[in-house]
Every structure is written in structure tokens, then in C-alpha cells.
Amino acid sequence: MSDYKELIAELVAAAETPAKTIKKSMEDTGKKAIGCFPLHIPEEIIYACNYLPVGMWGGKTDLKLCDTYMQSFCCTIMRANLEYGMKGTYNFLSGIVMNAMCDTLKCVCEDWKIAVPQVPIIPVVYAQQRKSEEGIEYMKAEFKRVRHALEKLEGRMVMDRDVENAYEMYEDYRAAMRDFDATCVNYPITMDAYTRHLVIKAGFFMDKAVYKEKIKAITAGLKAQAPEKFDGIRVIATGLLSEPNEVLNIFKENNIAIVGDDLAQESRLWRTPGRDIKGSVWEKMALRMADQRGDCFLYEPDKQRGEMMIEMCKARSAKAVVVFMMKFCDPEEFDYPIYKKELDDAGVPHLYLEVDQMIDSFEQIRTRIQAFAEQF
Numbered sequence: 001m002s003d004y005k006e007l008i009a010e011l012v013a014a015a016e017t018p019a020k021t022i023k024k025s026m027e028d029t030g031k032k033a034i035g036c037f038p039l040h041i042p043e044e045i046i047y048a049c050n051y052l053p054v055g056m057w058g059g060k061t062d063l064k065l066c067d068t069y070m071q072s073f074c075c076t077i078m079r080a081n082l083e084y085g086m087k088g089t090y091n092f093l094s095g096i097v098m099n100a101m102c103d104t105l106k107c108v109c110e111d112w113k114i115a116v117p118q119v120p121i122i123p124v125v126y127a128q129q130r131k132s133e134e135g136i137e138y139m140k141a142e143f144k145r146v147r148h149a150l151e152k153l154e155g156r157m158v159m160d161r162d163v164e165n166a167y168e169m170y171e172d173y174r175a176a177m178r179d180f181d182a183t184c185v186n187y188p189i190t191m192d193a194y195t196r197h198l199v200i201k202a203g204f205f206m207d208k209a210v211y212k213e214k215i216k217a218i219t220a221g222l223k224a225q226a227p228e229k230f231d232g233i234r235v236i237a238t239g240l241l242s243e244p245n246e247v248l249n250i251f252k253e254n255n256i257a258i259v260g261d262d263l264a265q266e267s268r269l270w271r272t273p274g275r276d277i278k279g280s281v282w283e284k285m286a287l288r289m290a291d292q293r294g295d296c297f298l299y300e301p302d303k304q305r306g307e308m309m310i311e312m313c314k315a316r317s318a319k320a321v322v323v324f325m326m327k328f329c330d331p332e333e334f335d336y337p338i339y340k341k342e343l344d345d346a347g348v349p350h351l352y353l354e355v356d357q358m359i360d361s362f363e364q365i366r367t368r369i370q371a372f373a374e375q376f
């Protein structure tokens with residue numbers, strides 16, 4: 001087996017065993033870890049403070065303790081995160097950073113302080129008017145506040161230069177991810193739906209400086225091969241995240257490949273590069289968020305998401321869009337009628353799958369995916 005295939009297998013295994021991977025990353029780097037709740041956590045600042053940022057995107061567990069604080073109509077990602085916190089699973093974390101981009105997150109920010117007092121929380125709140133001068137100034141101040149909170153936690157000062165270095169490393173990581181994503185389009189057999197997702201997900205549990213080099217090596221290994229002849233169905237995935245993993249295996253069984261995505265857990269995190277300007281690192285970080293398009297968690301009056309997905313379908317020869325609708329995720333649900341009309345008008349078919357991380361019976365979803373595949 002060639003090196004890049006070994007690396008793919010390594011990252012898939014790393015994503016399948018997050019606790020083990022995080023433990024190893026902490027041992028290898030000698031760093032303490034900070035948990036990053038979903039959606040645009042400024043990891044550069046955490047990294048600059050010499051912590052290992054690790055992703056907290058829920059998981060499959062019995063939901064019992066969290067019901068003291070959260071109603072059953074909250075998304076399972078947040079319920080799982082709170083459940084794990086209350087069970088003590090996250091006691092190894094030095095703290096967590098959480099934003100408040102939806103009503104559920106706003107509530108969990110407060111619930112966490114009472115329910116999981118042993119793991120300190122640092123909130124970060126993004127500007128609604130993120131493109132305005134005032135919004136940029138506010139974001140710069142907010143990022144500095146996060147640095148200050150981490151400095152207090154770590155008990156040492158962190159210089160702007162440290163944050164600049166971390167930002168540059170993250171820019172390199174984001175560029176590597178964009179290259180990997182674009183390359184996968186030509187290798188839909190090797191990078192099937194399950195493998196592509198797990199390789200991307202592994203990055204949440206590893207030091208990004210280490211992970212990005214593995215991604216670059218995989219990308220180079222793929223590019224050295226001839227593009228794969230694929231007679232199946234190419235699709236674009238949208239939504240919060242393309243889980244549970246069992247669903248991805250059903251795509252694979254039906255010869256459906258995900259050749260691009262608009263997922264909050266995947267390309268929305270790296271698709272926007274920072275501007276090449278002379279300003280401070282704080283300004284660069286604020287402007288990167290200001291430049292993000294088609295993201296339902298960031299205010300955008302002209303809603304470019306549908307148009308972006310239609311363009312991606314054309315560019316990547318995708319026949320359809322698959323919507324992974326996380327049950328009870330309001331910001332994702334509010335966007336759906338808008339881009340559904342745009343997809344319909346453009347003649348792009350889509351498959352709407354309502355998912356949550358606790359599903360344990362997949363037969364209904366299997367039938368829907370089979371029926372979807374048969375129309376092509």
C-alpha cells in the first residue's frame with residue numbers, strides 16, 4: 001500500500017476513535033486541550049496560547065442528565081455535548097470556547113456554567129453586522145477578549161506575534177484543506193463519502209500543524225494517480241454535518257459520491273481565505289469572518305447559499321444536492337425554503353434527509369437514498 005493510502009487509513013482510524021486520538025495528540029505535543037464547540041471558533045487564538053484546540057461536535061450517547069437543562073426539542077449535538085460534560089467525559093479539558101450563533105447555543109452557554117462547573121467556559125459572540133466598520137472593530141475587540149480569557153486560564157501573557165504565527169499556520173491549513181477538497185473531486189472511489197468525511201473529521205482531534213502535513217501528503221498522493229473513472233452519482237452535501245456515519249455508508253452502497261460540500265463541519269470552516277493585507281492579525285481574523293459567504297450562521301441579507309451550491313454542482317459535475325438537516329437546527333431549517341426554491345428553479349434535484357446523531361435505525365433512510373439513486 002502506498003504512503004498516501006496508509007495516511008488515509010490512519011486519519012480514518014483517528015476520526016473513529018476521537019478520545020484515543022486526542023490523548024495521543026496531547027501526549028505528543030505536551031499541550032493541554034481546549035474544547036471548541038461547533039461553528040467558527042477562533043482556533044488560532046487557542047493555538048497561540050499553546051493549547052490544543054479539539055472539536056466538540058456531539059456524538060452518540062444515552063441522553064439522560066442533560067434533560068435537566070435542555071428540552072427534547074433541542075438539537076442532539078448540544079444535548080450530547082452537555083451530557084458528556086455532566087458525565088465528566090470532558091474533565092480532561094482545561095476549558096471550552098463556545099459561541100452563541102443560535103438560540104440553543106445561547107442557552108447552553110449559561111447551562112454549562114451550572115451543569116459542568118469543573119470545565120471553565122469562554123464565550124465568543126460574533127457581530128451581526130460583521131461587514132460594517134463597527135462590526136470589524138467589535139470583532140477585533142472580541143477576539144482580544146478571548147485571548148485575555150485564555151491568558152488568565154494559562155497564567156501567562158500571549159503576544160500579538162504568537163497569534164500572528166498561529167493565524168499563518170491556520171491559513172496554511174485552510175489552503176491545504178481547499179486543495180484536498182478540490183482534489184477529491186477526481187477520486188470519488190478512493191475518497192468515498194465515508195472516507196472523505198472521516199479524513200476531514202480527524203483534524204478536530206489532532207494538532208493542526210501535524211494534521212495539515214498529512215493532508216498535503218494525501219493530496220499529493222492522489223494527484224499522482226490518474227483521475228478515477230466513476231460511473232456513479234456525484235452529489236454536493238449541505239447542512240451542519242454529514243452524520244451519522246452509517247448514512248455515508250449507505251451512500252457508498254448506492255454508488256453515490258460526495259464531491260463537494262457546504263457543510264458547517266467541513267468546507268465552511270476553510271473555504272474563505274484571509275485577505276492579503278498589511279493590517280493586524282485581529283483585523284485579518286475579523287475580515288475573514290466578514291468575507292464568509294453563504295453561511296446560515298452569519299447574517300447575510302442576500303442569502304448566497306443556493307447560488308453557491310448551484311455553481312458548485314456545475315463546476316464539479318454533481319447531479320444533485322443532499323441536505324443533511326440536523327433535527328431542530330433552526331438556522332439550517334430557516335435557510336432551506338430559500339435555497340430549495342433556487343435549486344428547483346435551476347433544475348438541480350435534492351434529497352432532504354432529516355438526521356440526528358442518535359438515530360439507530362437506518363432502514364427508512366436507506367429506502368429514501370435507494371429511491372433517490374434510481375432517478376438518475
Ligand code: SF4
Nearest residue numbers: 075102104105329330
Ligand atoms: S441548533 Fe444548530 S447551530 Fe444551534 S447548536 Fe444545534 S446544531 Fe448547532
